[in-house]
Amino acid sequence: MATSQCYSCISRRLKPSPLRAAFMGILGNRLSTTGLKSNQQLQPKVKGKSSLQQNWRLVSAICVERLPVISSSTNSLETRVQELFNTIEEEKSVISDYEIDLKNRKAASLDRLKALDSGMKSKELQELAREEIESELQELEEEAKSFQAASRTTQADEEDDRKSLDRKLAESLYLLVKKSRHQHAWQMPQGQHEGEESLRQTAERELKEECGEQLTVKFLSNAPSALYTYKFHKDYQSDHVGAKVFFYKTFYNEGQIVLNTEELEDYAWVTGQEMQDYVTPEYYRFLSKFLYLPRRENDTELID
Amino acid sequence: MAAITRAMSVFGLRSTALSVRYVIPIRGDGKKKKKSKVKNKLTQQQQQKAKLNSKLAKAAQQEQEEAKKRKKFVDPPVDSKWLKEDRKRNIQNNNPEEEERRILLLKEWSRYKMNQHRSDLIKFQDIYKSRNQALLQLKVLSPSLYAKALQADPQLFPYQCNGPTFTPPIAGYDQPEAEVTTK
Numbered sequence: 480m481a482t483s484q485c486y487s488c489i490s491r492r493l494k495p496s497p498l499r500a501a502f503m504g505i506l507g508n509r510l511s512t513t514g515l516k517s518n519q520q521l522q523p524k525v526k527g528k529s530s531l532q533q534n535w536r537l538v539s540a541i542c543v544e545r546l547p548v549i550s551s552s553t554n555s556l557e558t559r560v561q562e563l564f565n566t567i568e569e570e571k572s573v574i575s576d577y578e579i580d581l582k583n584r585k586a587a588s589l590d591r592l593k594a595l596d597s598g599m600k601s602k603e604l605q606e607l608a609r610e611e612i613e614s615e616l617q618e619l620e621e622e623a624k625s626f627q628a629a630s631r632t633t634q635a636d637e638e639d640d641r642k643s644l645d646r647k648l649a650e651s652l653y654l655l656v657k658k659s660r661h662q663h664a665w666q667m668p669q670g671q672h673e674g675e676e677s678l679r680q681t682a683e684r685e686l687k688e689e690c691g692e693q694l695t696v697k698f699l700s701n702a703p704s705a706l707y708t709y710k711f712h713k714d715y716q717s718d719h720v721g722a723k724v725f726f727y728k729t730f731y732n733e734g735q736i737v738l739n740t741e742e743l744e745d746y747a748w749v750t751g752q753e754m755q756d757y758v759t760p761e762y763y764r765f766l767s768k769f770l771y772l773p774r775r776e777n778d779t780e781l782i783d
Numbered sequence: 784m785a786a787i788t789r790a791m792s793v794f795g796l797r798s799t800a801l802s803v804r805y806v807i808p809i810r811g812d813g814k815k816k817k818k819s820k821v822k823n824k825l826t827q828q829q830q831q832k833a834k835l836n837s838k839l840a841k842a843a844q845q846e847q848e849e850a851k852k853r854k855k856f857v858d859p860p861v862d863s864k865w866l867k868e869d870r871k872r873n874i875q876n877n878n879p880e881e882e883e884r885r886i887l888l889l890k891e892w893s894r895y896k897m898n899q900h901r902s903d904l905i906k907f908q909d910i911y912k913s914r915n916q917a918l919l920q921l922k923v924l925s926p927s928l929y930a931k932a933l934q935a936d937p938q939l940f941p942y943q944c945n946g947p948t949f950t951p952p953i954a955g956y957d958q959p960e961a962e963v964t965t966k
Contacts, residue, residue: 535924550947560892563885573870628950648951677931678921699939702932704910706917723924725917730944768913771906 536719539681540669540707542770543654543696545731545748549631551649585612641747644731650750651771654731655757656689656738657745664744665757669724678703682727690746691737696729704728705769707762728769 553561589608635643644652655665670685672678679701686694703725710721738746747757751772755763766772864870876882922929 537924537928546944547947548951550949556891556895559888563888567885570872570874570876572872573865574872629953631950633951649947672928678928679932697942698936701934701936702914703917703921705913706920723920725921769910 533720534718535708536722537672537678538669538722538724539672539678539685539703540667540724540726541682541686541696542667542704542726542728542766543686543694543731544728544770545644545652547650548648581612585609588612641749641753642736644748646748647750652731652748652750653754653770654690654736655747655749655754656743657747658742659744663759663762665747666762667726677701678725679727682725682729689739689743691735691739693734694736695732695734697732698727698729705765707765726769 585608588611589604592604592607631648633645633648635645636647640646646652654667656668657664658666668686668689670681670688672681676684679698683698686696705726707724707726708721709724710716711719736746749757751770754766754772755775758766760775763772763775767774918929918932921932
């Protein structure tokens with residue numbers, strides 16, 4: 480089997496821990512791109528000669544995610560299996576007290592009707608008894624229906640209001656802001672590191688500056704989730720060669736956005752699928768490393 | 784049985800008919816000279832072993848007594864009323880087509896779930912890898928920022944987060960008080 484082959488070839492080079500061994504076994508062919516090698520802890524993989532010794536601008540970016548509010552809708556396989564599980568459960572169950580009670584009540588009402596009007600035929604009596612019980616049940620049903628749950632699709636869904644957080648409740652929404660330039664205009668809020676603050680404090684500060692004081696988010700750690708590197712155009716490489724953008728992943732808590740119109744033109748809360756229409760393909764590919772984003776359909780450079 | 788122990792030979796243990804010579808009991812005088820330290824050591828070892836064994840036996844006995852005193856956590860038995868015959872549903876599912884349909888659907892489900900789990904594991908590895916690479920580069924770029932990034936966040940826990948429901952919450956919903964009904 481391919482899985483065991485791959486595991487054995489890796490084990491000759493590294494000495495994986497039992498946990499990694501379990502991963503390797505499960506992941507099969509996806510071995511060369513997974514995890515860190517043990518010798519990589521001290522010397523990071525660098526492209527080009529001493530690129531890390533050049534002058535890079537340190538930038539913090541913040542990824543704000545509004546988690547789903549409602550459960551996702553089931554696909555066809557899931558609905559079929561759900562039905563099957565329900566029928567199996569019903570078949571394996573025993574008769575409940577309620578069912579016995581219902582049966583007794585039907586019999587009781589039948590007896591009562593017989594006592595009242597002994598002239599009617601048995602079939603008619605049975606019909607009447609059944610109707611009595613059914614009307615009782617109907618009353619209970621109507622009482623239950625008097626509670627109206629909120630709809631799963633909202634008004635914002637219909638209007639396709641990208642600034643609203645009430646949209647696409649079954650999916651995660653990510654915050655994107657638009658800078659006033661032609662290329663690579665849409666991105667996550669980011670800003671340069673200043674002074675003695677930590678990278679996380681930079682991210683917090685930048686979010687407040689760009690999106691207002693009302694927006695509150697929950698950070699998950701002091702450490703960044705990912706690093707995006709890009710080089711500036713040669714004309715602009717006086718101070719720094721490029722920028723190293725450290726991404727912090729956060730969950731939206733509460734508050735509305737009051738956009739800083741000096742720096743930014745626009746903002747939007749978008750799902751993973753919609754994000755492809757806003758950001759560049761490289762940016763999207765980078766974001767899918769640490770976010771659950773659907774795969775791009777026409778991406779030829781994507782290595783699985 | 785070449786190696787007959789000294790102890791056995793003292794009691795005149797007969798091994799085989801061939802080894803008749805060994806049957807003759809050695810009384811008393813045989814080993815006076817060689818009352819050596821070796822014999823003492825052996826008995827010492829034997830004594831130590833015996834002590835250990837007795838200690839173990841005592842501990843085992845105590846454990847048994849304590850276990851009896853402790854409450855037995857047994858699953859509460861099913862109420863016998865559910866096991867009576869009149870509670871059984873007599874559903875006859877003898878349709879072979881239906882059986883096959885069910886089996887195939889369950890197999891498809893199992894494959895689907897396995898693939899989901901597999902992709903989850905791959906995703907976890909990707910997330911872990913991307914964070915590690917970011918931290919590695921940060922370490923080289925700025926050791927002070929790296930140190931700050933490694934610090935634990937005291938405000939993270941206790942963290943409470945509500946999962947998704949089937950329908951969204953109704954805005955401005957006034958929950959009616961629960962009615963207590965007694966039968």
